[in-house]
Amino acid sequence: MNIIALGLNHRTAPVELRERLAVTETRLPEALARLKRWPGIDEGVILSTCNRVELYAVAKDTEYGLESLREYLVTIDSGMSPEQIEPHLYRLEGAEAIRHLFRVTASLDSMVVGEPQILGQVKDAFEAGLAQKSTGVVLNKVVKKAISVGKRVRTETRIAENAVSVSYAAVELAKKIFQNLTEKTVLLVGAGEMGKLAARHLISAGVCHVMITNRNHDRALDVAKRFNALPVPFNEFHHEMAGADIVICATAADAFVINPDDVQRALHSRRNRPMFLIDISDPRNIDPAVGALDNAYLYNVDDLQGHVVTNMDQRLQEARKAEEIVRSEVPSVVTWLKSLEVVPTIVALRRKADEIRRCEIERILAKLGGLSPRQRELVEELAAAITNKLLHSPLITLKAEADSPNGSLFAEAAQRLFDLEKELERIAKESTTERERG
């Protein structure tokens, strides 16, 4: 039994290929049900995002399992042949597969290191697997562990701390001017893509009130509907500025649209409550002199961009710490996986029974004293008969289940019922010393 992974990501495959092999949310239940029945696969999880398509599985035979997974991957898009995807694939097994999953969940394998979505995506993939019962003892434990490693990396390093996109940088800044964004109002001047993107980020950070204005009023109406915003006629928007805590300016105008006088007036009627102005137009739409006004904070694209670059450098430094955390978490899972195997469990159970028998015989013989050899023999036989008969059916069942997908479940149950931890540890030690000698 081994854990295996096969997949492709943003580094190994072009976006067109990733798109074709992506398993959408609606198709996921069916795909998981199929994966569960796929030959050579005991458990499986599908992680499909815009940057990666990865299959994690548990297989008895590692090589057969990996080959089987490749064939499965091709069935996602019937127009694909195994040869076509072959050069883009990576295959991992055992500790390497576990480490990879941990790195992915910790966002170390993401296009933008430290991005927040991947942790949620792994959770979703796992929950889908649980719902379809395509996961079992092994993947349940391993994926849960991956999620906790992902969380640990995010809390113990500063990998996800600082904004690394212009829009996020704008949100981060807004939060240093306004404690609570929910009560704040955003005025979006211009209906361009960049402006809309920044507005969308602010809305997802909690902003509820949005006003929008555009030279072409129809477009303003159009965007207003989508953002649930209040449209403002372009020639009146200067009057509305007093009500706006955050102004995003992104028009195609080649002259200043907002001048210091406008902002000064707005600040005056706001009784000097601070204003955050973001100029993301090229050329500038807000007169830089606005930045010199008290309580007005003006940032343009270059300011935000500069901030993003410093943040990115810091993230990469933090990534090194995160790698260390991932590395430290892998061995415990590998050890646990090994303990799930049935054969050592059988050996351990036998040993434990023998030991108990031997101890008890010695104790009772010492008490009885002066027995004839025949009597001694009979006592020993009695003890052996009891232990053997008692262990007969557990051992038969364990042997029978050794090759079934539920084998590990039985092994774990036996370990807990008979408290075999110490014996297993001893067996693991013996096998490593043997391997070293051999």
Add this chain to the structure above:
Amino acid sequence: MNVLFFEVTLLLYFLGTTLFLIQLAGRWEKGAQTAFAVAGIGFFFHTLALVSRMIEGGHIPLTTMHEALSFFSWALVLVFLVVELRYRIHILGSFILPLAFISLISAAALPKEIVALEPIFRNVWMHVTFSLLGTVAFAVAFIAGLMYLIQEHMLKSKHLDGLYRKLPALDFLDELNGKAISFGFPLLTLGIITGALFAEFARGSFLNWNAEQIGALGTWLFYLVVLLGRVTVGWRAKKAAYLTVVGFAGVVFTLVGVMLKGQHPFA
């Protein structure tokens, strides 16, 4: 006994201040919690010191300058602990605790003897408590203002690192500033009224134009203007921050003046 507790407190506040300053300068993850714990333990001993002094002296220990400064420091740390537990703004400690420590070490430099209270001064603690609590509120306003000015400078100069990350949002600081003054002003007013009543009772005149009385009235007028300015014409944000920083400098100046002259009637 109270002196021993006092000295333990002094040591702990020193340690807490050091930890908070290290935390301010560097990126020590666990620093804030450790510093907070040290401040909390210090506060516990400080409370013990005040209570044991009260039992030993048989009256509320707000009679000497040493006692006043110690109480001021105690109330300041209390406010910090409450605000920290409520809002989790670790950086506040890096500003408040040094102030509490300075106040306590000044107290340590002054005579620590318990002065027997003449019957006429029985109720003077009311005047002292109100005035000191008002001063604590102004100290919080001062710190909020100082933090505001630093954060405002960071945002204006577009230097978005270091303190920028640790300091809270501008409008939060402005609100804290406003709240502190609206708490402090009525307290100072009560302090002045009880002081005047006491003066009338003890010496037969409400006002005799000595330095600290003029200082107190000046402070009162200043904060009245600051408070009115905020609610009427929008003296908030940067202006309010400046005014409270300057105002507190005035408060400290008056206090130090009183201390140096040792003139306060009951000192």
